[in-house]
Amino acid sequence: MPENLHEPLLPNLQLDELLASAPCNVPKPVFILDREGKLLCPDGLFRDNLPTDRRKFLPGDHESKKIIDLETRKAMAEEVVRTAQPKRFDSVQDGVAYSYTLYPLESFDGGIGNLLLTVSERSTQQAPQSDESNSLAAATELYDAIPASIIIIDARMRLVGWNRFSRDTINGLSDNEMLGINPLRRVHPDDLPEIKRKVHNILQFDTEESGEYRMFHKNGPPYKWAMIRGKRTIIDNEPCIVAVVTEITELKKAEQQQKKLQEQLLQLQKMELVGQLAGGIAHDFNNALAAIIGNTELVLKKLDPAHPTVSNIRDIHTLATRSADLTRQLLAFARKQVAMPQVFNLTEAISESLHLHQRLLDDNIQLEWHLCEEPIQVKFDPTQLEQILSNLLINARDAIEGSGRITVKCGGVRFDPDDGKTGTPGLSPGHYAKLSVTDNGSGIEATVLPHIYEPFFTTKEVGKGTGLGLSTVYGIVRQNNGHIECNSEPGKGTTFEIWLPRHQEPQETDVPADKPQTELETKATIMVVEDEPYILKLVQDILESNDFTVLTAIDAHECLGAAETHEYRIDLLVTDVVLPTMNGIELSQELQKKNPALKCLFMSAHAPENVNGQKKLRDGVDFIQKPFGIDDFLRAIDRVLSSKVEKI
Known part of the structure; x- marks a missing residue:
């Protein structure tokens, strides 16, 4: 034979x-x-x-x-x-x-x-013989104990060997039915060309190949992810492929989730960088606006109302004030705007606000709101809530062509620590107020969604939007430790969902606002430190016109020298927070060592919530944000001079 x-x-x-x-x-x-x-x-x-x-x-x-x-x-x-x-x-x-x-x-x-x-x-129970020739029966018996699919394929893509796992778990066939089938028929059509290429390389070039692909088990789809590793061998003088197939569906899901989280992290980092840029621009712009607004107010106070240039100066003042509103939106996005949070019932505030916002909408747009009956308390700046609602409602209005509907909902939600399906990776477990605004407008393209919160990004026509609306909303929500998501499909409308931390403590009593001051109660010696010459000159003019004794300096070094010359007989230090070589807070600490009775008022075009971790600046107490009006500035001076000295 x-x-x-x-x-x-x-x-x-x-x-x-x-x-x-x-x-x-x-x-x-x-x-x-x-x-x-x-x-x-x-x-x-x-x-x-x-x-x-x-x-x-x-x-x-x-x-x-x-x-x-x-x-x-x-x-x-x-x-x-x-x-x-x-x-x-x-x-x-x-x-x-x-x-x-x-x-x-x-x-x-x-x-x-x-x-x-x-x-x-x-x-079938006999152990395989360890001779040089490969035995197909011996190989299949050895592989029966392995919890993975092991198959042997001949050069014609016919199954000639398999283990128990492949037969029972993957194919679900009898031994007689297994023989000769083509295992590649289980491969997803999109992945089949690559798998065929690897099979060809194994048979023709004796290379070891591995790859990932989708395959179905037993009766058919859904497809599951698998990894295959194949090597050529000779069985009965014929080239064959011995392959190990392992299911990696869960691993692929974890990889996809990791990829999604990585994309979210990159997007967050991108937004943070854009926010820093926006904050820097707003800071410089606010300094310029502070000088424009202050000087126009000084001129208006000096001119006769009948003077022909008064109307022009008022226009300059109005435009500068509007520009200041734009910079506040930038600062909100950059989360560097100083907020004045209050504890209030969110559902009541939204209900009152929506009545006013109806005037923003066209008659052919129906505004509906569904607010829960229970009181939902939040600690939030009411002005920022107005910004959120107005921006979202205006965007929804512009997305609707013809007649349409905008729906506003508000309610309470709770996320437990073991709740892994919240869909809100930016939130920690706890109680939240959820606000949603839905429209049935044109929707947003998937390629546009990642960019909607970027400053100056807009899909509206030129002249119909600044591109700061959603960036403002994003900044306010993030500034208040909240989370925002957008779900939209072209032609199916858009839904914005916002989660804000729910306030659990009793409602705080409202602090009465300062009444306008017509005459300052105290005359004092004031040291003004500002590295921007226009601001320095403006503040000096305002104070001197109100009979204060004013000392000026452009930095901390010059300030310390002037203070020493005047034997530290200074009642109030008015200083910018950010100064070269030494910041305003550090400067105030040095001066208070020599003069413990010294009082301080800090200024900034944007105020960090905490400078060098040394002091929390409090708007309305010891801080005023640029740009400011003359009356607001003088009220702040009077308030600080009338208060007790606080050690920094």
Whole structure:
């Protein structure tokens, strides 16, 4: 019998002589089949000389349970005759693994005559032999203990080996059904070209390949993610692929979540950088506006109301004030605007505000609001709430063409520590007030959504928007430790959802506002420190026009020198927070060492909530934000001079 499947085959006459002369030396039980797969059982010497352990393979009436059924043999025979190549088949019967190989035999005319069938057996529990040749049955038994899919594929993409996990978990087929199937049919069509390329590389170039793809289990989709690692091997002198397939669906989900979080982090960092830029621009712009507003007010106080230039100066003042409103929006986005939070009922405040905001909407737009009956207290700046509502309602109005509807909802929500499905990664567990504004307008494109909170980004026509509305809302919400999300689809409208921390303490009593001062109660010596010359000159003019004694300095070094010259006889220090070499708070501390009775008023175009971690600046107490009006500034001076000295 030929040992190599690719060697020339023996003619029938030589085979008969071989079997008749030395049957006991034949390494495997062999049988002769005709071209249709029927057994041609030899009689006489062949049967008598076969060892007892081999006679069990001989059929009685040309059939045997030890031999594969006629239908399978016929199918194998047809393929062998057609291809003139050996055919391999494996099966398990009564706990015994059988391996069958069908060889084509040459006839005297050179064609395919009869067929040679060899049979080998081994218990399925038998350990694989450690010889140099690969045994398919041994490999499959070894892999049965591995909790991953292990398959062996021949060069024609037919499954010829598998382990129990692949059979039961992935394919859900019997052993007979598994043989010969194409495992690539389970691969997602989009991933199939890449997997085929890797299979080609393994077979042709003997490379080890790995890759990720989507596949379905058993009956079909949904697809699950899998990783495959494949290597070429030779089984029965034929190149095959041994592949390990591991499901990685959960890992892919974790990677996608990590990618999403990474994108959110990058977007947050981007917004923070843009916020710093916006804050820097607003700071410089506010300094200029402070000088413009203050000087126009000084001129208006000095001029006769009938003077022809008064109207022009008032226009300058009005435009400068409007510009200051824009910078406040920038500062809100940068979270550097000084807020004056109060405890109030959010539902009542929204209800009152919406009545006023109806005038912003066209008659063809219906405004609805659904507010919960229970009081929801928040500690928030009411002015900032107005900014949020006006900006969201105006955006919703502009998104609606023709008639439409805007719905405002407000209620309380609670996030527990073990609640992993809140969809709000920016919030920690606790009680929150949730405000949502929904419109049925045109919606927002998916490519636009990541940019909607960026300052000056707008999809409106030129002249119809500054691009600061949503950036202002974003900054206010973040400044108050809240979270904002936008859900929108083109043609299906937009919903903005805002979460704000809920205030659990009793409502605070309102502090009465300062009444306008017509005359300052105290005259004093005031030291003004400001590195911006226009602001320094403006403050000096305001104070001197109200009979204060004024000392000026452009930085801390000059201030300390002037204070020493006047023996530190200074009643009030008015200083910018940010100064070169030494900031305003550090300067005040140095002066109070020499003059403990010194009082301080801090100014800034934007005030950090905490400068160097040393002091919290309090608007309306010891801080005034630029730009400011003359009356507001003088009231702040009077308030500080009338208060007790506070150590910094």
